[in-house]
Amino acid sequence: MLLEDVLEEYYYHCLASGFTDKTMINKNQEYKQLNKFIIEERQVTELESITHHDLKSYIRSKQMSGLQPSSIVSMSKQVRAFFSWCVKEEYIQINPMDKVTLPKVGTKMLTGYTTQEVTTMINCFNNKEYLEIRNKAIVSLMADCGLRSIEIRRFTHSSIHDNFILISGKGNKERIVNLSSIVKKTLIKYERVKKQYFKGKNVPYENYFLNYRGEEMSHVGIHNLVKEAGRRAKVKEARPHKFRHFFAVQSLLNGIDIYSLSKLLGHSEVNTTERYLTSLNVKDLLEDSVKTSPLTNMKK
Template identity: 60%
Template sequence: MLLEDILEEYDYFCISKGFTRKTIINKRQELKQFKRFITEKRGIVELESITTHDIKAYMRYKQKSGLKPQSIVSMMKMIRAFFSWCEKEEYIKENIAKKVELPRVPKKILKGFTTEEVTKMIHSFSYKNYFEARNKAIIAMLADTGLRAFEIRGLEAKNVKENTILVNGKGNKERYIFISPALKKILIRYERIRKEYFKDKNVNEKYYFLSYKGDQISHVGLGNIVKEAGERAGIRDKRVSPHTFRHFFAVQCILNGIDIYTLSKLLGHSDISTTQRYLQSLEDFQLIEKAMPSSPLMNIKI
C-alpha cells in the first residue's frame, strides 16, 4: 500500500473521530514531514517497507534540527498513533513505532500562583463596564474550575446552570463542574451587565463570554485578558497563562483534601498520570501539612 494513500485515509479517520481542528492540523503537519523524510531521504513509498530503523532515523533527523525533547516526544506520539491505527486496520502486522525509545524529557516544575496573587488578579477588575465584569468573571472561573483555555472560550451560555457547568472537553467528552457560591456571585453580576451591554445589539447568543463584537473570544483575546490580570496584579516572575490557573486549581484541590481520582475527573484528564504531574510543584512544607492529618499514629490513641 502506498504510504500517501494510507495517510489520506488516516486523515479522514481522524476527522470522523471528532478531533479538534488544532489536533487535526498538528497531525497533518507532522505526518506530512514524516512522509517527506521517508520518501525523499529513505527512498520509501510503501507503508510495508518502513522499518523501525527508518523511524529512528527520522527521530535523529529531528533531534539534529534542534527540536527539544518534549517536542520530539509529542511528534513521536502522533507517529505512534498513526502506526497503531495501521495495525488495527491490518495494513501492518505490528506497530513498529512502539519499538522506538523516546528521549527523556527534563522535568520542569511550574511555579504556580499563590492564593494572594489570584485574589489580586480577580480584584484587579471591577464591574464598571462589560469588559471589566467579563474579565473578572473569566479570571474567577479559571481559578475556581480549572477549565482549559478552549473550554472557557467555547463555553455555551445554555450550559451554565444554577450550580453546575456542563463542559465539552477534549475529544468532545462532557463533564460537569460545580459552581461555588463565591463564583456564582461574580457570574450573576456579569450576566446582568452583559445583558444590559448587548441589549438591542446583534450578538452570538451561543457563547457565555463574548468579545466586543458579540462573538466568541479568540485564543489571543483570552491570552491578553489573563496577561492584563497579571500585569495589574504586579506578577512579574511567573508565567501568567490560562494553564497556570488550571495548575492553581489542581494544587488547591489536592491541598484541600480532594483525592487524585476525583481531581482527574474534574480536570477532564483521560490518564491519571497527567493529573499526577500537577503535584510536582507542591512545596515540601505543603506536602508536610497535607501529610499530617493522614499520619497513622496521629489518628491512633497512644
C-alpha cells in the same frame, strides 16, 4: 498503499473524532513532515514498506535539528497513533514505532500561582465595564474550576446549571465541574451586564463568553486577558494553563483525592494529574499531613 493516501484518510478520521482545531493543525503539520522525510530521505512511498529503521532515522533528524526531547516525544506520540490506527485498520500487521527508542525527558516542575496572585489578578478588573467584568469572570472560573482555555471559549449558556457546569473537554469527553457560590455570584453579574451590553444587537453565537463584537473568543483573546491580569497584578509569566496547576494543588491541599481530581481536570490518565502536583513544597505537605494525621483525627 501510498503513505500520503493513508495519511489523508487518517486525517479525516481524526477530524471526525472531534479533535480540536489546534490539535488538528499540529497533526497535519507533523504528518506532512513525516511524509516528506520518508519519501525524500528514505525513498519510500508505500506504507507497508516503512520500517522502524526509517522512523529511527526520522527521530534522529529531529534531534539533529535541535528539537527538545519533550517536543520529540510529543511528536512521536502522533506518529505512533497513526501507525496504531493503521494496525487497527489492518493496513499493516505491526507498529514500526514499537521498536523506536525515544529520548528521555527530565521531569520538569510545573508551577502554578499563589493564592495571593490569583486574588490580585481577579480583583484587578473593575465591576463596571463589560470586558472588565467578563475578564473577572473568566479568571475566576479558571482558578476555581480548573478549566482549559478552549473549554472557557466553547461552553454555552445551556452548559451552566445552578451549582455545576457541564463541560465538553478533549475528545468530546463530558465532565461536571462544581460552581462555588462565589463564582456563581460573579457569573450572575456578568450575565446581567452582558445582556445590557448586547441589547438590540444581533448575537448569533451561543458561546457563554463573547468578545466585544459578540463573537466566540479566540485562543489569543484568552491568552491576552490573562497576560493583562498578570501585568496589572505584577505576576510574572501569567498564562491560562497555570490556573489549572493552581486548581489542582489547592484541591489536593483541601482534601480531594488524586483520582477525583483527575476526573475534575478531565485527564485520561492519573500520571498527567501527578505532574500538576510537583509544585507542592515541603511546607505545604507538612501542613496537609497534620490535617490528615489518622491519630489526630481519631481524637476529634
